[in-house]
Structures are given as structure tokens and as C-alpha cells.
Amino acid sequence: MRTAVNKPSVRLLWLACVVAMSGSLWAQEQKLPEVQVTAEAPEPDASAQINQQQVTAAELNEQQASQLADVVRYSPGVTLTNIGRFGSTGFNIRGMDGDRVAITVDGLALAERLDPSNLAPYAFFRSGRGGIELDSLKQVEILKGADALLAGSGSLGGAVLFQTKDPTDFLQTQGDESHAGIKLGFDGAYHERQFSVSAANRSGPVESMVLVSRRDGEQQRVPHKGDDVTGGARSIPEPLDNQSLNVLAKLQWQLQPEHRLGWTVEQFKANAEADERAKIGGTYLSRDTDDESRRRRIGMDYQWLAGSLWFDALSLKFDWQDTRNFGITKMLMNYATCPEGIQPCMRHEDRGFRQVQQRLALAFDKELSQGILHQQWLYGVGVERKRISSWRTNTHFLGESDQVGRSEAFAFVIPHIDIDQWYVLARDQVTLAGGSQWTLGLRYDGFNYKPELSELLQDQSGTITSGRFGNLSGQISYQYPLTDSQQLKAQWGRGFRMPSADDMYGGVSSSTVTDINGDTVVIWSSAANPDLKAETSQNLELAWSWQPARRQQLQLSVFRQDYRNLIESQVQTRLPDLQYQQCVRGECTLIEGNRYSQPQNIGRARVQGIELESLLQLNQAFSLRLAGSRQYGKDSQGEPLLSVSPANALASLRYQAPGQNWQLLTTVQHLAGKNEADTLQTQADGSRTSTVLQVPGSATVVDVNASWDLTAALQLQLGIFNLFDREYYRWDRMRFIYPGGGGPRGDVQPGTDGYRRFAEPGRYIKASVSYIF
Numbered sequence: 001m002r003t004a005v006n007k008p009s010v011r012l013l014w015l016a017c018v019v020a021m022s023g024s025l026w027a028q029e030q031k032l033p034e035v036q037v038t039a040e041a042p043e044p045d046a047s048a049q050i051n052q053q054q055v056t057a058a059e060l061n062e063q064q065a066s067q068l069a070d071v072v073r074y075s076p077g078v079t080l081t082n083i084g085r086f087g088s089t090g091f092n093i094r095g096m097d098g099d100r101v102a103i104t105v106d107g108l109a110l111a112e113r114l115d116p117s118n119l120a121p122y123a124f125f126r127s128g129r130g131g132i133e134l135d136s137l138k139q140v141e142i143l144k145g146a147d148a149l150l151a152g153s154g155s156l157g158g159a160v161l162f163q164t165k166d167p168t169d170f171l172q173t174q175g176d177e178s179h180a181g182i183k184l185g186f187d188g189a190y191h192e193r194q195f196s197v198s199a200a201n202r203s204g205p206v207e208s209m210v211l212v213s214r215r216d217g218e219q220q221r222v223p224h225k226g227d228d229v230t231g232g233a234r235s236i237p238e239p240l241d242n243q244s245l246n247v248l249a250k251l252q253w254q255l256q257p258e259h260r261l262g263w264t265v266e267q268f269k270a271n272a273e274a275d276e277r278a279k280i281g282g283t284y285l286s287r288d289t290d291d292e293s294r295r296r297r298i299g300m301d302y303q304w305l306a307g308s309l310w311f312d313a314l315s316l317k318f319d320w321q322d323t324r325n326f327g328i329t330k331m332l333m334n335y336a337t338c339p340e341g342i343q344p345c346m347r348h349e350d351r352g353f354r355q356v357q358q359r360l361a362l363a364f365d366k367e368l369s370q371g372i373l374h375q376q377w378l379y380g381v382g383v384e385r386k387r388i389s390s391w392r393t394n395t396h397f398l399g400e401s402d403q404v405g406r407s408e409a410f411a412f413v414i415p416h417i418d419i420d421q422w423y424v425l426a427r428d429q430v431t432l433a434g435g436s437q438w439t440l441g442l443r444y445d446g447f448n449y450k451p452e453l454s455e456l457l458q459d460q461s462g463t464i465t466s467g468r469f470g471n472l473s474g475q476i477s478y479q480y481p482l483t484d485s486q487q488l489k490a491q492w493g494r495g496f497r498m499p500s501a502d503d504m505y506g507g508v509s510s511s512t513v514t515d516i517n518g519d520t521v522v523i524w525s526s527a528a529n530p531d532l533k534a535e536t537s538q539n540l541e542l543a544w545s546w547q548p549a550r551r552q553q554l555q556l557s558v559f560r561q562d563y564r565n566l567i568e569s570q571v572q573t574r575l576p577d578l579q580y581q582q583c584v585r586g587e588c589t590l591i592e593g594n595r596y597s598q599p600q601n602i603g604r605a606r607v608q609g610i611e612l613e614s615l616l617q618l619n620q621a622f623s624l625r626l627a628g629s630r631q632y633g634k635d636s637q638g639e640p641l642l643s644v645s646p647a648n649a650l651a652s653l654r655y656q657a658p659g660q661n662w663q664l665l666t667t668v669q670h671l672a673g674k675n676e677a678d679t680l681q682t683q684a685d686g687s688r689t690s691t692v693l694q695v696p697g698s699a700t701v702v703d704v705n706a707s708w709d710l711t712a713a714l715q716l717q718l719g720i721f722n723l724f725d726r727e728y729y730r731w732d733r734m735r736f737i738y739p740g741g742g743g744p745r746g747d748v749q750p751g752t753d754g755y756r757r758f759a760e761p762g763r764y765i766k767a768s769v770s771y772i773f
Contacts, residue, residue, distance in 0.1 A: 047161070048429060048439045049147045050477055050489045050543055051557050051611065053078075055140040057165065062665065064705060064719045064766040065134050066187040066194060066215075071160075074667060076648045077611055077629030078142055078158075082733040083120075084747070085274065085289060086327070087128040089113050092732055093144055094561050095607035095633045095644040096157030100497050100535070102148075103129060105162045106264070106299065109152060111323035111355040112500045114390060116413055116507055117569075121738040121745045125351035125392075125412070127325040131268045131295035133246035135183070135196045135213045138165045144611070145539040145559060146495030148473035149427060149441045155495035156537040156563060157607075164248055164266070167207035170200035177202050180773040188764030189721070192217030205254040213246045219274075223727045223762025230280035231742040232749030235756040238277050244270035258306065264299035278754065281742020285344055286332040297321045311364035321357045326350075332400065339396050339405025346397040351412050352390065359384040372433035379426040386419040388501045391456075411457035413506045415464060418450040421498075427475070435481040446470045447498050449530065451505055460510040460522045463598075467504060467530035471496045489543040489557075499532040503567050503599050515580045516590075524574065524596035533601050537563045551617035558610050561633075566603025571595055605641050607633030612649075625652040632678070640678040642691070646698075646731055647672040661709040666702070673698035674731050693737050693748055694755040699728030713772045718765065725763040733758055 053075055065071060068088055069080040079092045089098045090113070103110045114127040141161040143151065151159035170179040178201045185194035193216050200209035219240035226236035245268075252262040272291045279287040297319065304314040329349040338345035363380035392412035398405040427441035449467040453459055477491035509525040543557035576593045583589075609631025616624045628649030633641035648671045656663035679690040705719040737758060740746010748754035 047141065047143050047147055047150055047159075048427065048441070048475065048477060049143045049145060049493070050479070050491045051144040051541060051555075051559070053142045053144075053613070055142070057138050057169070060134055060137065060140070061717075062663075062705060062707060064185075064187075064717055064768060066185065066192060066766065067190075068130060068132060068134070071134070071140055072142065074627075074650055074652065074669070075142055076627045076650060077144060077609070077631065077645070078160075079645050079730065079732045081736070082730075083115075083126055083128070083736045084733075085123050085276075086126040086291065086325075087130050089115060089126070090129045091158075091160050092643060092645055093142075093158035093160075094559070094609070094631060095605065095641050096537075096563070097643055097732070098129075099154050099500055100156040102151035102154035102159035103162070104151065104159070105132065105266075105297070106164055106319075107161075107317065107361065108297065108299070108319045108321060108357070108359055109154065111295075111321070111357070112388075114325075114353045114413065114500075114502055114506075116502060118507065119413075120736075121740070123747075124329050124349045125325075125327040125353075127353045128293070130270070131293055131323065132162060133213045133244070133248070133268060135194075136164050136211055136246060136248045136266070137162055138169055139163045145491070145541055145561065146473075146493040146537045147475065147539075148493075148495040149425060149443050149475050151495075152423065152443075153421075153445065153496060153498045153534075156497050156535060157495075157561065164250075164264070165209070165211065167200045167202065167209040167250060167252060170198060170209060171202050171207070175202070176204065181770060182773075183768060183770040185766070185768035187217070187766050188221065189761035189766075190217040190220055194768070207252045207254075208250065210247070210249045213244075215242075215244045217242050221761050221764060222757065222759045223722070223725050224756060224759070226753075226756070228277075230277045232278055232281065232740050232746060233752035233754045234278040235753040237757050239275040240272060241274075242270065242272040244268070258304060260303045262299075262301045262303075264297065264301075266295075266297040266299075268295045269293070278747065278757070279742060279744070282744075283333050283335045284331055284743055285334055288330045290328045290330070292324075292326040294324045295321065296323075311366045313365050315361075315363045317359070317361045317363075319357070319359045319361075321359075322354070323357075324352065324354045326352045337396075339398055342399040342405075345399050345405070346401075348393075348395040348397075350393040350395065352392075353412070354387075354389050356387040357384060374431040376429040376431075377427070381424045382422065384421045386417075386421075388414070388417045388419065390414050409456065411454065414501050415457045415459075415505055416452040416454065417501050417505065418452075419501070420448040420450075422446050437479045439475065439477040441475040443473050444470060445473075445496070445498070445534075447534075449504055459508055459528075460512075461508060461524045461527045463524075463528040463530070464505050464508055465528075465530045467499075467532070469533060471498070471534040471536070473536075485546055485548040487545045487547075489541075489545065491539065491541045491543075493539040493541075495537045495539070497535045499534065499567060499599075504528060504530060504532060506599075513580045513582075515578055521575070521578060521580065523578075523580070523594045526569075526597045527572075529599050532567060532599060533565050535563065535565050535567060535601070535603075537561055549617070551615065551623065554612075554614035554616075556610070556612050559608065561607045563603070563605045563607075565601035566605065567599050567601060568603045569597045570600040570602055572598050604636035605633055607631055607641065607644060621655055621657045623654045625654075626650070630672075637682075639681055642679065642681075642735055644678070646674045646696075663707055665705040667705075668700065668702050670700045671698060671728065671730070674734075692735055693739050693750065694729070694734055696729035696731055696734050699726050701726055701728065715770045717768045719767070720763065720765055722761060722763050727756075727762065728760050729755075729758065730760060 072078040081089050081097045091101045143159040148155040171177045181198045183196045196213040198211045219237040247267045249265045270293050274289045276287040299319045301317040331347045334344040361382035366377040368375040390412040394408045396406040423445045425443040430438045473494040475493045479489045505528045507526050541559040545555040547553040573593045582591050611629045614626045630647035633644045650669040652667040654665045676695045679692045680688040681691050702723040703721045707717045738746045739750045741749035
């Protein structure tokens, strides 16, 4: 609940600035209009990025979004990476993905991922970045380009900012009121059944809500038939059962007209069980998986509409978040090391990753007007602590019984780590006479890494030590009104990503050997690097926008994104005078010097591109959206950047006749194929070969969505997706497929149709019905 006070609104003054930039108001008089409206506390997640897209809950509902990938399904230039068994590692924006694209929920970053590249082909464990229920979302803001100012670490390519619903999103009036609703849905792509219930209430100064969502699904449907065979030639998806449950509850108390206190509790849990028949082969007689992810969050926020000399409003937030990922792989194996020689035997690989976060953030906002100059200040500070841990247990059973024959427990990849972070930021948006606007911002982050060794993880290399560093980032943008309806925008931005726990300390290993003189020497296989620096990016962007009317707008932008200090593993040499003998399977080789791998800040890359976004209101009933993106990138060695997505474009036609209670949305999307030349990589012998098993071609896909408001309380939605049943593939899935013919490594047997099980869904329907009591 908001209470009116005698001061300008942050949000409406921002809208007034946008209107002023068109030049029409300034042509009449050279001063800002005075506005008296309801005040609000600062919006620390409101970005000043000139290239951004906002997707509201109404749009997600209209598009019948049910999977995380649906959030960006109609956002050219933005995709969701899919690594297979463990789902998504995040979004891909401008050639960056994983932890290099920031993801926040109500301003709090999601947990970092754990994904050692050398272990990825085994698919025993890779922690993702999911844990978001779409029905709980109020809005999604997609930032394209470096914007660390508000998104913080991970904002190399951009950021995706999720905002969850509040009680006011369910309550329609300003007085005491109650709400209850139910929604049932079905997604044919995964045979998913969805159920959610919502309840909200306002009683005097107290508003509350609870939203519970449940999903049950199966493996993805593909547009072709195939035999239920085992091994890497399998062309249809493997059997899968998954469930998720999300609970979101909020309580907000308007203590006084200027003071508000709020609490948030959110809990997400998902489980997936799969029969990995494509892995059967060699020593594997069967392989089943049981994976679970959990995210719990408790938040408290206080807002004060102070109207003081130094700030108009204050926002204080405290958040606690616990994220856990578990992966159990159950294998029936026929191999010589079975306990007591009983073959075949069961083996369980049990791995997990946990991150606990605590954050305290304080933000202020202040508006200043002096003659023809208007300023909108946002400044704040914050501290955060993360506690990261991982574990692994190998259990070998006696034959196919449940009796344990041998069990081994040890730390998985990384030690326990505490990461302390603090930041300070300030941003000023300055609007001048004539409608031009400057945005100037700076942010400084400090980090301190403190690893802990244990009996489960020892470090003979002595490289797992504390690390400390800082990073300065900023943003400068300028908007200039060319005419009443046209604007020219320019921006420079700097993003960064702090080294992850895996970057800093992952996979440290060493062994003891005897050199040719008979002396015992410790040699390193891989070492940590506590002296790593943050990865950084710089974004240069120029945009032209045209808005002759409220529902007529177009923006064309070109950009260049430069990445520096990217962390890559590099071979190093120590003890150059050391000589020792290394024997593998009976063959011995004389080794000179200790060669080992270590992460270094050596990577550089550049991504360039062009993006179009437009909306045209053709008449009272029809509107047309056109959008597209094309980008390309290379690293400092001239090698194509594999993470750059192919070009795509869409045209979306909406029909909604005035006074009618139904609407129809038809979207035609073209996905360009990946140029095979852009998948070639230079090998050690100088040859250039593709590292991708199957390069996807182009495809044009048509989706049709319809919705009916049968009554004021009852709504029905129906959609047909991939209307013409096209068989097509997405680059951000195909590039993570590993060759292999069954067994512990790889997904697909080369030379077979095994890759076809990774096709996108064929023709399928989505349907939902919702009722408000």
C-alpha cells in the first residue's frame, strides 16, 4: 500500500523525463513540469541500460510460458543454455553464458555454478542455475550489454533480473480485500501438468499473499519416431520423470504513511529421475540418475519515504539464501574392481554442491531540480557473505544387493570456501533543457576468498590460499532528441565477473614421484591460482529510436563488446631441471620438468552485432512486433567464439478487437543455422576441425496462442507451438553434446542418428484454465 505525500514520484518523474526527451514539452516552455504524486522507495533493480527488454507477468501468461527457456523464447539475441541432464547453466547474451551473465531474484544473485570442463563428458554432476517458478514472477528485465552498476558480478554479457509478485498484484482495490485463485495447465512438449493456487489479503495496513505452484513432467517430445535402443545411437529421448514445487509468501506492513516493513519467504524444490539408456555399453549394463535442486530464501526489507535533505527515500534489505544441488548416478557395472570379485556390481556416485548467502543492502534516492537541470540520484552500499562447499561419495555394493562392499568419501573438486564481498555505488541521471539526458555511474566491489582444507581435501601444491582483489566498474550514457519523435542514444559500460570457486580452487591435484636420482618429489597435475583477477567487459553501443505515437516505436542498435582477462586453463612448467619416469599401462616415458595446468587471466574476445526491436499498432485491432539480432565474435587468436548464438528474427501479429473478450497471437520465428566455418578450431597439429558433433541448420517455426475471458473470473488459454511440426535444433543445446558410443563418456555415437534425440519439440499444445474466486 502506498500513501500520498507532497513530493515527486521517482517512477513518474522518470516517465516525465522520457516524455521530455521527445522535445515536445520543451518546445512549449523551457522548464520541467511540477508533478505532485505518490512517492515510492528507491528501485535498486531499475537499470539505466539503453538496450533492455521487460517481460511482464501478463506477457508470460499470454505466451503460456512454462519452462525457463520460454522467458526468452521471443527475445532475439538471448537464449537459455541447456547442458542436458542438469538443465540450464543460465542465459546466453552477446557471446557470454553461465556465470558470465548475471541472474538475480528480487536483487539477490542466484548461486554460482560448479561445472568443471574436464568432468563434463561424464555427466555425473554439473550444478545449474535454475530454481525459478514462472508463475511467481511479476516481471523479467533483460539487460543486453555490460551493466555491472546494479547487476554486480557476472554482468559481462548482460543480466536477467527477476522480480517476484507482491500482494498488490492480486488485489484490485485500495481498501480491505481478499483474493483466491486457481490455475491448471498442460504443456504437451513435456507432458507436463501444472497446478497453482494463490491467496492474498489486505486488512488495514497489512497486506499478505501466498502462491503455491506444482509441476509434474516427463521427457521432451521430438517430432520423429525411433526405436527404444540403448547406446549412443539412440535417437529418441530417454525416459524421465521430474517434479517441482515452489512456495512464495509475502507479508507487508505499512507502519506509518512513510514507513513500510516487508517479509518474504520462498522455497523451491525440483527432482528429476532418468533412465540413461544411451549410456549403456561397455562396462555399463544400466545407468539411472536421481537429481535434486533446492533453493530457500528469506528476505526482509524496510522502506522509508523520508523527504530529507540527503535522500527522498531509503531502502534497507536483508536476504538469506540456501541453494543445494544433489546428483546420484546409479550404475550396474561389469568390471574387475567389483568388491570381492562379484560381477556385475552396483555403484553409486553421490555428489553435491551447496551455497549459503547472506546479504545486507542499503539504497537511497534523491531528486534535485535547479532551473533547467534535473537530477535523479541513486546511491548505496552492500555487504554479502557466501559459504560454498561440495562433497562426493563413491559406494560399491556387493553384486546387485544393497550391501555395501566399499565406500569412499572425499571433497568434490573444491574445498570449503568463504567469500566476503562489499560494494559501494552511485548513479546520477541528469536531464537538461531540450530533453537530452546523461547517465553517469560508478561502482566498486571488494572480494576476499578464504578456503579451508580438511581431511577430505589436501593440497600438496600449497596453492590453495586466500585471495583478495577489487574491481571498479561504471556506466556512461547519453540520449539526445533529434526530433519530437526520434532519439539518438550512446552508451559505454563496464561489466565484470569475479572468479568462481571453481576458477580459484577447482581440481587441484598432485602426486609423489621418484626422480632419476632416487629423490622423492611432489609434482603438480593442476594448481589453484589465488592471484586471479576479475574478468571484465566493455560495451560500446549506439542506438536510434523512433516513437511517433504511444504504440508506435522502433529501435535499431549496433554494439561492440570487448572481453578481457577471461579465465582459461593454461599449461605451466615448474622445476625445469627435474627428470622422472612416468609409466602408463606398462609404457614408461622420461619426463623433464613438471608440467601442470593452472587457471590464468589470458582470454580475450570481441563480439559485435546489430539488434532491432519494433512495435507497430496497425489499427484498433491489429498490432505487429518485429525483432531480430545478428552477432558474431572471435577471440584474440582469431578463433570463432563458439558461445555466440546464430542470428534470429521474429514477426508477431496480435489481434484483439475492441470490446471483445478474446485475443489471438501468431508468432513466426526464424532461427538461422550455425555457419560450420564458425565452429572450426585450430588443433595442436595446426589443422582446423569442428569441435561440434552436429551443426544445426536453419528453421522457421510458427506458434499460435489464443486466450478467452469467458467471464470476469474465468480465463481459458490454448496454444499450438511449432505448428508445422518442424524438426529443428538449437545451437545452445547442440554445442554441449559429446561424442561417445555408450559408457561413462559422451552422449552420441558419431556417424549415427543419435543426435536426433536432442531435437526441439515437434508440434504440441499448451492449455490452461484459471479461475478467481
